[in-house]
Amino acid sequence: MNMITQKFRPSVNVGTCIGTINTTEAYNAGLVEFEEKVFPPLHNAAYVMFARQRSGEPNFTTKEITLSFSKGLSNGTYDLTPQAHTVRLTFADNSDPANPVIYTQSGGTAEWQYNAVTEVFSGTLKSAVVENHDNDEPKALTIDVTFLVRKKNSAPSSRLRAAR
Template sequence: MTSNITKRRNEVGTGNCEGTINGTEPFNARLVELSEQVFPPPHGTAHVMFARERGPAPTFATKELTLSFTKGLPSSTYSLAPDSHEVRITFADNSDPENPVIYTQRSGTAVLVYEAPARVLFGNLENVILENRDDDKQKEITLQIRFNAKGAISVSSKPRLVA
């Protein structure tokens, strides 16, 4: 018996993302991905670094950091004001899975370097203040993060005969 089989493998890019939340709580993401997404103007097409820290059993609660950096911009230091469009940061705290809290940037700086041939984005988030305004009471956190994310690799092979 023979059949055609197409083999496809997607690998998650390797990387690291670690630092502190509010100056004392460690953040150490074990899953770090770099992809490309399209956002409405003026942000446009962007490199997107996604980092997830998963907590211990039994809840395995997660904390997730997403950074998007407009494609084509030079490696530099960028301001993280609420209306900045070059770099966007969101942070999801799922410590209480029934009541996740999503934070967006208020202030701080992002020092970013993108190396195109290697598809690597790395840098630091310095004195980043994020806020949540879902309730009447404003919540905020401060992040100090360093990261290195490599783009995903997709490998496929042509159909082959298997006996």
């Protein structure tokens, strides 16, 4: 890698999202990101955690968790009901890339903390139930994970770390 590439290389997000799907399938995201986004009302401006687990060869398929909390909510525990608009959870199962399955929240809880000084977003999904209704038969999964991630681009670049 040359010096120009190192100078402009984006910072790396340091984050974890580890737990289980349906109490038996391990979930360990290799990519965990945190950012702020604006959604339509009633969710509005929100903190968003995105976690992607990628399988190995030969398929490299993914499973993704997206969890968002409306800004202005206090740190705490929130119910993941289908009607909740301040906390939103989706799970995308791309095990079959030709037929991805998207699940949305229908139960359980999400606990979160955001430290504005350190820009660290952390929490847990406890017995979070997500459902898919693509066919007339609903499919449900349970997600139990713990996550911790620093805000996107808040980690110093490798060049700045080397200068220290």
